[in-house]
Amino acid sequence: MSSKHLQLKREILRAIAMLEDYTSAATADTDMEIGSEHLREARGIAFLTSYTVGFFGGGTFTHGVLIAKKPGSEAWGAPVALSGGGATGMFGVGYKEDAQVYVLDTDEAVETCFSEQSVKVGLTASVSLGPLGRSIDGSAFIGMDSKYVDGREARKAVGVHHYSYSKGVFIGAGVEVTYFSTRDDDTRDFYGLNDASVPEAQLPTSRMIVRGEVAIDTNAHPEVEQLLSAVQFAAGDERPGSAINTRGTSWSTTM
Template structure:
């Protein structure tokens, strides 16, 4: 009898966990869709978007929809996003990340803000494979230039591992994200794939892109076209 009760309890736990898991997966699908739409909207106005030389040279792209901020308090900013990296055969399946910290509230106002981070070299790519890193500390970063054919200065070409952008109330601009920490969201990534898959495997192209993620990855591939392709 005790064994039957234990089995029934286990089945009940599984049954109650499934809706929660489905809800989590739905939120992740929504995050992918939001990130895809953000890129479409940013690139819809080429003269006010990411310059072509940055699009073609990017190694990884991170999108953080609706980055939330408190009342201009250090550490009050927090957001969840998705990332993909360029591989030898296109763009990788996505992983889920989170961004927290910083003290740049006055730059972007009191509303939620969409953020885009672009890794520009192998050092930036290597940082993406670590558990977490501080922007402006572990990884050199600069506010990204804007405009389809913008003649950006040479500083970012020489020093920046990441270029960072924000979009708030329709205004797209480079932003200084120094002091924020980008970290892997292993729980969300595990929920999405149904297994513990190392970020290095996913971002290196070793994981098939799920159907739910193909629109986001396809959008990145559409705009971030390598000059070598």
């Protein structure tokens, strides 16, 4: 079993633990609980762990997984690997680790935010003093794939619902710019889809996998079945959760 395989397996198991933290009455704070209706209506969910180091400025490294419903269906596709990195122009000092969940309301939001590559731009504020802290994030995700609209090149920007616990010793606020991309090679390796005899351009991409365009035997990966089952269970237990409008907004525009 390769290190890439083990890495994505750990990410999926971490996502299961994060879902528990945000949906269990025993562990989720009232202002951070993701309600069952919100999960039921979601078209995609990203589970991310982010590390930030700041000294009157900062750098961020992020990794995690994305799951999404197959277009035109209520069935969830297989998870794929994500990673990101960026910089914060902030007044900030310290180190923090954020456990972040992004709930995506539309297929368009899934495509824009985490399909292949995107940039997150926004304002952020965070206080972490010990094992539990809070991050407030007002951001837009901008897809890097451009299209022509009315004769001009345009990119889609969307807003999403964001939940985040943090830990460490950190205080800061400012502007954040983070680049995200799917990790195609790691995802293929996990599902046994890499083939040295096939040109990379002909191998399946993460986008194809998350959209259900590639047959995946999830029975061979019990942790995948556990994650998808956990999401379906949390979506059906009728918890009200926190007010959605305190966790972000859903909108889209071209720019």
